[in-house]
């Protein structure tokens with residue numbers, strides 16, 4: 001249909017009168033705001049919120065009940081989580097160290113929750129303790145078989161490996177841990193490690209470590225690989241599982 005051009009004063013007057021009758025004569029002229037609002041599809045914030053809802057639901061089902069209230073309160077942990085949410089390829093990894101009960105696992109699940117809440121484009125996480133991982137990687141430890149299981153842990157976009165260095169070490173545990181950490185490092189996939197041991201213990205006057213550390217528990221090359229892209233956060237404080245001293 002041809003558009004009707006209102007170039008005629010009488011026609012304009014009739015139109016105004018018609019609009020006035022309907023109470024529509026006070027609508028200001030100007031550009032129409034037809035951009036979607038944050039509550040409508042098409043707005044980036046709308047889609048981010050949906051991704052966050054979905055990721056938080058995944059986080060909840062993947063998190064043990066004890067840590068469902070976990071919150072990343074440590075500023076360095078918050079920063080790492082924000083960096084992962086912004087760009088997982090450049091964020092690097094995080095190692096939380098500290099004695100039992102200082103809140104490492106709590107901060108770790110809190111970090112995973114914070115990443116989910118940011119509404120990342122990909123949210124796929126595996127959380128496992130190092131001891132359970134070695135169990136799954138042993139012959140008959142999983143249906144997939146060792147190589148497939150290791151591949152899954154190497155390829156998952158985000159990995160929480162809890163209590164590194166606590167399981168009894170052997171040449172085999174050192175080898176699979178190195179393969180995992182090295183492959184994730186090469187692929188720039190962020191990982192979150194926790195350990196009761198410091199990465200490297202202080203040394204005495206003879207250059208000998210004064211206590212146990214990850215380097216002696218897992219092997220020097222693993223700690224050296226970790227040192228290349230991993231932020232270390234030392235958790236301090238009393239054992240939260242016991243009454244405060």
Ligand SMILES: Nc1ncnc2c1ncn2[C@@H]1O[C@H](COP(=O)(O)OP(=O)(O)O)[C@@H](O)[C@H]1O
Pocket residue numbers: 066067073098099100101102103104105106107240241
């Ligand atoms: N900031 C915190 N606020 C409340 N509870 C916490 C906090 N940090 C840890 N906890 C609780 O204290 C206990 C020990 O923390 P956890 O993270 O398991 O310690 P770790 O892994 O260092 O051994 C857990 O029950 C945990 O839920």
Ligand SMILES: [Mg+2]
Pocket residue numbers: 104105106162163194
């Ligand atoms: Mg723990």
